[in-house]
Amino acid sequence: MKKFMRHAIFYSVLIGIWALLAKLKVWPPYVFPSPQGVVESLAAGFADHSFWIAIGVSMKRMLLGYSLSVLLGMVLGLGVASNKFLEETMGGLLVSLQSLPSICWLPLAVLWFGLTEKAILFVVVMGSLLSVTIAMETGRQQMPKIYGMAGRNLGARGFRLFWHVLLPASLPYIISGLKQGWAFAWRSLISGEMIFVSLGLGQLLMMGRDLNDMSQVIAVMILIIAIGYIVDGLVFRTIERRLQQKWGLAPAT
Amino acid sequence: MTTNPISQPGFSEHRSPVRGSVTPHKSGLVPVRSNGNNGTAKLTLKNLSLTYKANGSSRLLALDGIDLKVKPGEFLCIVGPSGCGKSTLLHVIAGLQQPTAGHVLVDDNLMDGPGTDRILIFQELGLFPWLTVSENVEFGMKMKGIARAERQEKVQYYLRLVHLAQFKDSYIHQLSGGMRQRVALARALATEPDVLLMDEPFAALDAQTRDLLHDELERIWAETGRTIVFVTHNVREAVRLGDRVALFTFRPGRIKREYKVDLPRPRHLEDVTVAKSAREILDDLREEINKSLEAEYAGEVLKR
Numbered sequence: 001m002k003k004f005m006r007h008a009i010f011y012s013v014l015i016g017i018w019a020l021l022a023k024l025k026v027w028p029p030y031v032f033p034s035p036q037g038v039v040e041s042l043a044a045g046f047a048d049h050s051f052w053i054a055i056g057v058s059m060k061r062m063l064l065g066y067s068l069s070v071l072l073g074m075v076l077g078l079g080v081a082s083n084k085f086l087e088e089t090m091g092g093l094l095v096s097l098q099s100l101p102s103i104c105w106l107p108l109a110v111l112w113f114g115l116t117e118k119a120i121l122f123v124v125v126m127g128s129l130l131s132v133t134i135a136m137e138t139g140r141q142q143m144p145k146i147y148g149m150a151g152r153n154l155g156a157r158g159f160r161l162f163w164h165v166l167l168p169a170s171l172p173y174i175i176s177g178l179k180q181g182w183a184f185a186w187r188s189l190i191s192g193e194m195i196f197v198s199l200g201l202g203q204l205l206m207m208g209r210d211l212n213d214m215s216q217v218i219a220v221m222i223l224i225i226a227i228g229y230i231v232d233g234l235v236f237r238t239i240e241r242r243l244q245q246k247w248g249l250a251p252a253t
Numbered sequence: 254m255t256t257n258p259i260s261q262p263g264f265s266e267h268r269s270p271v272r273g274s275v276t277p278h279k280s281g282l283v284p285v286r287s288n289g290n291n292g293t294a295k296l297t298l299k300n301l302s303l304t305y306k307a308n309g310s311s312r313l314l315a316l317d318g319i320d321l322k323v324k325p326g327e328f329l330c331i332v333g334p335s336g337c338g339k340s341t342l343l344h345v346i347a348g349l350q351q352p353t354a355g356h357v358l359v360d361d362n363l364m365d366g367p368g369t370d371r372i373l374i375f376q377e378l379g380l381f382p383w384l385t386v387s388e389n390v391e392f393g394m395k396m397k398g399i400a401r402a403e404r405q406e407k408v409q410y411y412l413r414l415v416h417l418a419q420f421k422d423s424y425i426h427q428l429s430g431g432m433r434q435r436v437a438l439a440r441a442l443a444t445e446p447d448v449l450l451m452d453e454p455f456a457a458l459d460a461q462t463r464d465l466l467h468d469e470l471e472r473i474w475a476e477t478g479r480t481i482v483f484v485t486h487n488v489r490e491a492v493r494l495g496d497r498v499a500l501f502t503f504r505p506g507r508i509k510r511e512y513k514v515d516l517p518r519p520r521h522l523e524d525v526t527v528a529k530s531a532r533e534i535l536d537d538l539r540e541e542i543n544k545s546l547e548a549e550y551a552g553e554v555l556k557r
């Protein structure tokens with residue numbers, strides 16, 4: 001409760017200063033919109049469904065792209081972890097590729113796929129694939145060997161061994177990588193949508209710029225932050241907390 | 254190097270505990286279970302050797318030419334100093350580790366890899382922390398494809414057996430060390446293997462619980478006719494439970510001697526006869542422990 005109060009005070013003061021600066025008209029409103037203006041933009045955006053549509057389109061791309069990259073990352077990561085040669089060669093390559101901002105894949109994607117949905121999915125996948133792969137690889141290495149042995153001892157083989165033993169056993173080690181992958185995918189998607197205009201939150205952001213509508217720009221930025229935060233805070237933190245409680249890694253609250 | 258001096262001094266309550274004064278009956282001992290020496294063995298180890306690659310180029314001969322036969326329904330205990338290769342041997346029998354040489358046979362069939370006919374209770378237990386107690390116990394049956402209703406029934410039965418029925422929905426980290434050992438026991442028993450391999454399963458139990466589980470294990474063994482290979486540090490425990498006790502040498506791991514335990518069941522850990530027999534094995538074991546300590550000490554000196 002105390003923590004909540006501190007947050008409430010902090011944000012009230014922040015918005016208060018913002019409102020004051022806007023009221024004093026230090027900068028013209030089209031450069032520095034008032035909080036009321038942004039709230040009105042938000043309300044209008046949701047009222048005429050344009051925000052809902054943009055969120056829907058962006059989330060659909062995210063879910064598709066992220067699921068694809070988790071699947072691919074699992075296969076790649078486990079493959080790399082299972083082979084000494086691959087681990088040395090591919091492992092190194094993957095780490096070095098991670099320094100490439102995923103939006104750099106966009107020109108390539110456009111040349112390959114044209115200005116299609118596939119191109120943007122490609123960028124999203126490339127944005128998160130590497131962190132998921134690396135997470136799977138390290139998870140597989142850090143996971144105590146005893147679980148795999150116990151699973152085989154009790155008759156688990158092949159896919160069932162993977163699904164019932166290796167995957168759950170490595171989950172605590174890969175969950176942070178999966179979370180990071182989601183964050184990267186989200187960023188890649190928004191940048192992709194900004195450049196490659198076809199619906200979505202990123203496009204809404206650029207539309208605000210084109211219309212010189214600063215309130216809308218801020219409103220969409222707040223939306224992007226909020227969605228990222230909600231997914232991170234609600235989905236991934238909940239999974240993490242559950243895992244920690246089950247495994248006894250953290251005291252149950 | 255395959256000669257394993259199988260001496261059978263015959264532990265019976267009549268004989269004196271001093272080994273030298275025993276009249277050696279070669280096979281005049283009454284086998285605890287009927288099954289002559291030439292009957293088919295449940296488990297046969299043929300010239301089993303295993304070399305570990307230690308750090309760098311040095312190698313460690315953990316098992317050296319182990320020849321062993323375990324009869325169907327026999328309770329074999331293995332004792333030996335720490336680090337002599339007991340766990341390694343069980344891993345090899347369970348098919349989780351490939352021997353460098355030699356074979357493992359079950360019912361005269363060559364084994365290659367793990368199977369639910371041989372279930373190992375790991376020294377580290379290897380319980381699954383992401384599953385509840387009952388899901389852990391259920392796991393082997395699930396992998397065997399046993400129907401859900403039957404699984405649930407058996408889970409209940411075996412959890413009651415190890416006195417953990419109230420903890421069926423707990424997660425592993427919520428249990429004490431001794432409770433975890435009991436979960437591991439229930440998980441192995443529930444899978445209902447022909448051969449049960451146990452690696453110091455009762456090490457973390459208090460005396461009362463251990464006594465209780467000794468009785469239960471003995472009862473289950475008698476009822477189901479399962480073959481058990483039981484590794485322990487505790488010689489008394491070995492004599493309390495085993496039909497036969499095999500003593501391992503320290504590095505390389507070989508079978509130094511075998512002792513037939515010919516005491517009537519039920520036995521108790523506190524029985525004078527058990528203590529007498531244990532003392533004899535203990536004398537031999539102490540020799541090996543001293544060797545292991547010497548080796549350790551020599552290593553320390555060399556490192557300096």
Ligand SMILES: Nc1ncnc2c1ncn2[C@@H]1O[C@H](COP(=O)(O)OP(=O)(O)OP(=O)(O)O)[C@@H](O)[C@H]1O
Pocket residue numbers: 305306307313315333334335336337338339340341342376
């Ligand atoms: N993975 C491994 N790599 C290298 N050496 C190993 C490995 N596992 C075991 N060893 C060595 O093999 C020897 C036998 O180990 P093992 O675990 O079988 O002993 P143990 O008889 O079960 O001992 P304890 O009674 O302490 O459990 C030890 O000296 C150990 O150092």
Ligand SMILES: [Mg+2]
Pocket residue numbers: 339340341376452
């Ligand atoms: Mg051991």
